[in-house]
Amino acid sequence: ANNTVKTAASSHTQGHDPRRGVGTAAMNRAILDHLHFTMARLPALASRNDWYMALSHAVRDRMLDDWLASLHHFRNKELKVVSYLSAEFLLGPHLGNNLINTGMWDAARDAVESLGLRLEDLLRQEEEPGLGNGGLGRLAACYLDSLATLRIPSIGYGIRYEFGIFDQLIRDGWQVETADKWLKFGNPWEICRSEIAYEVKMGGHTEYHHDADGRLAIVWLPVKVIKGVAYDTPIAGYRSRITGLLRLWKSEAVESFNFQAFNAGEYYHAVDEKVVSESITKVLYPNDEPGVGKLLRLAQQYFFVSCSLQDMIRVHLLRSPRLEEFDQTFAVQMNDTHPSLAVAELMRLLVDEHGLGWDAAWKVTRSTLAYTNHTLLPEALEKWPLQLFANLLPRHLEIVYEINRRFLDEVSRAYPGDQARLARMSLIEETGGKFVRMANLASVGSHAINGVAHLHTELLKETVLADFYQMTPEKFCNVTNGVTPRRWVLLSNPGLAWLISESIGEEWVTAPEKLRELECFASDPSFLSAWRGVKDANKRALAAAILERTGVAVDPESLFDIQVKRIHEYKRQHLNLLHILTLYHRIKRDPGAQIPPRTFIFGGKAAPGYFMAKLIIKLINSVAEVVNADPEVAGRLKVVFFPDFNVTNGQLIYPAADLSEQISTSGKEASGTGNMKFSLNGALTIGTLDGANVEIREEVGEENFFLFGLNATEVQALKKSGYHPGRFYEEDWELREAIDAVRSGLFSHGDAGLFQPLVDHLLYDDEYLALADYRSYLECQERVSTAFRQRELWSVKSVLNVARMGKFSSDRSIREYCEKIWKVPIRPPFPH
Numbered sequence: 001a002n003n004t005v006k007t008a009a010s011s012h013t014q015g016h017d018p019r020r021g022v023g024t025a026a027m028n029r030a031i032l033d034h035l036h037f038t039m040a041r042l043p044a045l046a047s048r049n050d051w052y053m054a055l056s057h058a059v060r061d062r063m064l065d066d067w068l069a070s071l072h073h074f075r076n077k078e079l080k081v082v083s084y085l086s087a088e089f090l091l092g093p094h095l096g097n098n099l100i101n102t103g104m105w106d107a108a109r110d111a112v113e114s115l116g117l118r119l120e121d122l123l124r125q126e127e128e129p130g131l132g133n134g135g136l137g138r139l140a141a142c143y144l145d146s147l148a149t150l151r152i153p154s155i156g157y158g159i160r161y162e163f164g165i166f167d168q169l170i171r172d173g174w175q176v177e178t179a180d181k182w183l184k185f186g187n188p189w190e191i192c193r194s195e196i197a198y199e200v201k202m203g204g205h206t207e208y209h210h211d212a213d214g215r216l217a218i219v220w221l222p223v224k225v226i227k228g229v230a231y232d233t234p235i236a237g238y239r240s241r242i243t244g245l246l247r248l249w250k251s252e253a254v255e256s257f258n259f260q261a262f263n264a265g266e267y268y269h270a271v272d273e274k275v276v277s278e279s280i281t282k283v284l285y286p287n288d289e290p291g292v293g294k295l296l297r298l299a300q301q302y303f304f305v306s307c308s309l310q311d312m313i314r315v316h317l318l319r320s321p322r323l324e325e326f327d328q329t330f331a332v333q334m335n336d337t338h339p340s341l342a343v344a345e346l347m348r349l350l351v352d353e354h355g356l357g358w359d360a361a362w363k364v365t366r367s368t369l370a371y372t373n374h375t376l377l378p379e380a381l382e383k384w385p386l387q388l389f390a391n392l393l394p395r396h397l398e399i400v401y402e403i404n405r406r407f408l409d410e411v412s413r414a415y416p417g418d419q420a421r422l423a424r425m426s427l428i429e430e431t432g433g434k435f436v437r438m439a440n441l442a443s444v445g446s447h448a449i450n451g452v453a454h455l456h457t458e459l460l461k462e463t464v465l466a467d468f469y470q471m472t473p474e475k476f477c478n479v480t481n482g483v484t485p486r487r488w489v490l491l492s493n494p495g496l497a498w499l500i501s502e503s504i505g506e507e508w509v510t511a512p513e514k515l516r517e518l519e520c521f522a523s524d525p526s527f528l529s530a531w532r533g534v535k536d537a538n539k540r541a542l543a544a545a546i547l548e549r550t551g552v553a554v555d556p557e558s559l560f561d562i563q564v565k566r567i568h569e570y571k572r573q574h575l576n577l578l579h580i581l582t583l584y585h586r587i588k589r590d591p592g593a594q595i596p597p598r599t600f601i602f603g604g605k606a607a608p609g610y611f612m613a614k615l616i617i618k619l620i621n622s623v624a625e626v627v628n629a630d631p632e633v634a635g636r637l638k639v640v641f642f643p644d645f646n647v648t649n650g651q652l653i654y655p656a657a658d659l660s661e662q663i664s665t666s667g668k669e670a671s672g673t674g675n676m677k678f679s680l681n682g683a684l685t686i687g688t689l690d691g692a693n694v695e696i697r698e699e700v701g702e703e704n705f706f707l708f709g710l711n712a713t714e715v716q717a718l719k720k721s722g723y724h725p726g727r728f729y730e731e732d733w734e735l736r737e738a739i740d741a742v743r744s745g746l747f748s749h750g751d752a753g754l755f756q757p758l759v760d761h762l763l764y765d766d767e768y769l770a771l772a773d774y775r776s777y778l779e780c781q782e783r784v785s786t787a788f789r790q791r792e793l794w795s796v797k798s799v800l801n802v803a804r805m806g807k808f809s810s811d812r813s814i815r816e817y818c819e820k821i822w823k824v825p826i827r828p829p830f831p832h
């Protein structure tokens with residue numbers, strides 16, 4: 001400690017340019033400077049968080065040169081800026097990723113070690129910004145990484161939730177939610193831009209006036225005005241010298257105190273205003289489908305859309321006074337319907353606030369906006385009760401009506417007399433209560449509509465958006481999702497990344513089609529053994545974490561069979577459980593059964609109000625308790641629920657998987673992106689023909705993918721013909737045995753009623769056809785077991801998976817958005 005104090009003292013006198021110098025010595029000085037000047041701490045007294053903060057500030061400083069240069073692009077008339085509007089950005093921890101992308105990892109590690117610390121420990125200190133629910137939010141984060149890596153001027157716009165997705169605890173097998181206080185110890189990555197702030201109106205009514213020239217002026221008199229303040233976070237591209245911008249809005253009161261009330265002595269009433277205003281960005285809604293008409297959720301959506309569009313208009317006006325050319329400054333992507341109020345808000349800003357005529361405003365609105373759909377589940381399509389919408393956004397409702405009037409005119413011209421079609425396509429639902437349909441609003445107001453995997457886009461065109469597809473087929477396209485190989489391989493799986501780079505060079509990181517060159521190593525026994533060595537080390541690391549967090553000891557030699565994702569009936573974690581129960585029974589019946597040892601690992605959060613999902617978590621833990629304690633299956637079966645699945649834990653889990661469970665009912669999972677992360681890390685997939693699984697299987701080859709179950713067409717046909725899950729139960733004794741065990745109270749200390757709702761649901765409804773796919777799933781799992789016994793062949797398949805996954809880099813997705821939707825030129829890669 002004495003030494004470090006001395007270093008600190010000397011570095012202050014030497015002085016240096018904080019923006020430069022990424023060598024070890026410069027980093028060492030910078031960390032100590034920040035410990036002193038930013039954290040106001042002596043090294044001897046510094047906590048791990050102080051050191052984490054000091055290091056992070058040192059890293060951020062070194063990102064600022066590139067950032068400021070990149071921000072300058074927004075002023076360059078020649079460059080169109082991509083604006084990604086998303087209510088969620090599930091970023092995961094910044095520090096490790098920034099060190100990788102900027103190339104400062106080694107210097108930071110050495111500098112930290114020279115201070116007697118370990119980089120690993122400081123990385124673990126970061127509270128991840130969990131500003132999203134799952135795949136949709138994580139996709140937005142991967143896209144930011146790719147946009148910066150591909151040197152495309154871009155801004156991600158969203159909400160700075162004070163509390164992100166809840167932390168999950170497991171108590172007595174049940175999920176317990178606790179608040180995610182991610183800002184508790186400060187956030188070194190964000191910069192508050194107090195001067196970039198906008199007012200957002202809410203509530204009240206509209207009035208029509210004629211001005212002096214007799215022109216009609218529309219005035220919206222709100223009951224409330226809230227201020228949105230920009231918080232900026234730099235997003236480093238991979239060695240691209242470009243740093244992208246994530247701009248998140250925090251809500252504040254326009255005036256912190258209502259002085260009238262304050263003067264009257266009503267102190268508490270005076271702060272009320274502030275409390276209400278700040279509540280807008282307090283907390284992320286933890287549901288991956290919309291709840292029924294929550295006013296605060298609509299207010300959140302409007303708040304961030306309005307701030308973002310006002311900000312874009314400000315930037316545009318710095319380039320050109322002509323708002324008719326707004327679409328040349330920005331391409332705006334709406335991540336699902338959550339930001340779809342952008343259609344009405346852009347119209348309002350252009351017409352009411354900037355004086356454009358309706359037609360000119362409509363032309364530019366449509367050519368600016370594009371809409372990505374992420375789900376076909378009917379219950380997940382957003383619609384707002386009309387009255388609620390009217391109360392919060394009276395002016396927008398008028399605008400929606402006007403858009404609708406003009407649009408339905410077009411529809412009736414195209415399909416004369418087709419009343420049913422008119423009712424389906426209307427922006428307003430009128431059957432049983434009135435609603436504003438956000439998917440229809442987004443579709444009408446966009447020049448492009450895309451799904452997130454080939455199958456999903458096809459189904460979109462046949463089902464939820466069929467009418468829109470028939471009327472304007474040219475608007476539709478597919479952009480299959482992707483994930484960033486920087487976070488999901490380089491950072492998460494350094495052993496694998498190193499082995500790959502040793503073999504084929506480093507270009508795969510930005511040119512993942514190069515991974516194909518690994519194919520010829522699949523016949524090299526020494527390479528295969530090194531490959532297995534990496535996987536085994538990753539499994540040991542996960543086993544250690546499992547022991548620490550759950551107390552369960554698992555065998556790293558066993559097959560790691562993993563399902564991590566949100567808990568939802570359509571994802572069928574319970575189908576996985578039925579397989580486990582069947583294996584359990586088989587081993588107990590026949591102790592000599594040739595079944596290779598398996599460890600089943602689950603992880604995922606349930607929406608707090610989703611009873612059945614929470615019951616599934618309880619059942620997983622209950623099965624785990626019984627199976628793990630049973631000496632008759634010891635060393636052969638283990639079941640683990642890994643608590644609090646998030647980005648940080650994902651980085652540990654994906655690299656350790658042998659088998660990836662992608663077992664949703666075909667036609668229900670729009671794409672999936674976890675499927676890509678697993679396979680890119682060398683896991684083989686057991687899956688249905690759903691979402692991007694279809695394309696993964698096409699790429700890796702059917703002999704390297706374990707396929708089972710009904711396809712989407714068969715699912716529809718079975719449902720149509722009348723599905724009776726009870727018949728499957730009656731006709732398959734092993735299925736009956738598994739379900740009866742749950743029913744008997746075996747897993748609930750004799751309480752036969754505990755899982756009754758789940759069992760009843762399966763036997764009498766089974767909306768997601770778990771029972772119909774059970775036998776096919778079991779047979780497929782037997783093929784998995786057989787394949788896993790031939791370790792050499794398994795490794796070959798694992799290598800081939802990685803070698804052929806290049807398509808699923810988010811760089812490829814972003815290039816497709818540029819070409820097909822944004823009309824933004826793709827720039828050549830930055831010369832290294």
Ligand code: 73E
Pocket residue numbers: 133135136139287288289290336374375380452481669670671672673691
């Ligand atoms: O299949 C995933 C998809 O991979 C889909 O379920 C998910 O989006 C991923 C990325 O495209 C998704 N999330 C939501 N809808 N689809 C959603 C809906 C409401 C709130 C939050 C998330």
